[in-house]
Amino acid sequence: MTLWVRFRGQDSRESCGALEATGVREYAGVWFDQAVATDVIVPLTKVTLLAPCIPSKIIGLWNNFHALAAKLGKAAPSHPLYFIKPGSCVAGPGEPITRPVGYAGKIVYEGELGIVIGRRCRAVTAQEASACIGGYTCVNDVTAADLLYENGDFAQWCRAKGFDSFGCLGPVIASDFDYLRSRVITHLDGAERQNYPLADMIFSPTELVSRISRDMTLLPGDVIACGTSLGVGSIRDGATVEIAIEGIGSLSNTLAPHPATQFPARAS
């Protein structure tokens, strides 16, 4: 069992590593199966944890839990239904969620399990998929909910969910994880809002990787966010959302309280 992290040390260098009792052991080479342990262990007090991977894409599932489908009165789909969140939307543990420029509407949290791809894969079977999964992380699939159906002709999934900082990932990638025995628990400012079993998933992680890999090549670091279940709600400015999954850890992000100062116009 490895708990993979990415971190920034005091020299500002960004590295890949694994959590150990005394700190973060630095790894050299390319995550996941080409990463090589070094002799360097950095105390946790001297690192900033970053998002644990750098996805080229985040594939977000819609309607992938029986309980939420039943509540919404939707049939279970015959193939995974998904949107894409761009890599540019990633936020790491503790990083602020920033309100979009000029958007005063509802911003919603969704606590989810994230599958992190370890090896490039295309058109793999569900059996082969296990070997392509590098591990699992926590996801907060943040959404500017009022934009989703703002235009009656076109549901804006990619826009509403694609804003910078709307893809919170972390704190670690757990290499061994039994989703059938674990739950996603979401707290909003300390109050429990979601607590659902991952065993209620419609398409399992290996089934998701297999089916989606038939649609598109999955690359190391890509994330499949498995969808959410009951208890989604809105985040007030300044509120903190914590997504916890036993066996992985706890991911905490705060919606920045002063939106006007978050998006200076700039080209760089």
Place this chain on the structure above:
Amino acid sequence: MTLWVRFRGQDSRESCGALEATGVREYAGVWFDQAVATDVIVPLTKVTLLAPCIPSKIIGLWNNFHALAAKLGKAAPSHPLYFIKPGSCVAGPGEPITRPVGYAGKIVYEGELGIVIGRRCRAVTAQEASACIGGYTCVNDVTAADLLYENGDFAQWCRAKGFDSFGCLGPVIASDFDYLRSRVITHLDGAERQNYPLADMIFSPTELVSRISRDMTLLPGDVIACGTSLGVGSIRDGATVEIAIEGIGSLSNTLAPHPATQFPARAS
């Protein structure tokens, strides 16, 4: 005026370059404004042109031409409406379009102008946007049309348009291009199917870059496909689609005739 390309030479190395009368001049460094001309010119007969950029995301516009909006009876939107095609879907000039595994339905071409981002930008004004545009290319925004509304609860834009090889780009990135004076002309097996003026665009290129950069950070190589207009149609297996834009060039791709052999199951 520079016509940027990416190419593979006889030594299998992939490089960035610019078209000149006698061949491709190789550039060193990072496209776009950090690329430095070298003394090497490779004859065109000794290179394979690749997709001219490596996008982290392709943002595809829906309903961005007045003529198509009128035909569909849709109002012009108040903000760009878009989906995301993943970087994994890119195909270069001459590369085959491959039919998705197990999909026997209609595959549709859409000839479009593509804006290629040259500099990282976030929340830029339309005036600032010009300096962030590295140039323009031709796009064939290929779609597995029967999947789009296959599920009555969720329009599958990202899936139907995200398959490997469904984002055809090229052949070059033209640094200077006046969209107001040019047309998109699509031929299917030599017969003209689209011929529409880019001046009919609802949101102009600089307006698109500005507005979308307020939603998400745009990175060098990212592509905004400006949407299509009248004349979209389906591609038979084995048929060739050519998207031509005066001032840029002509992008040609063939739908591979033997789908069963295109997607060997593999993990690598």
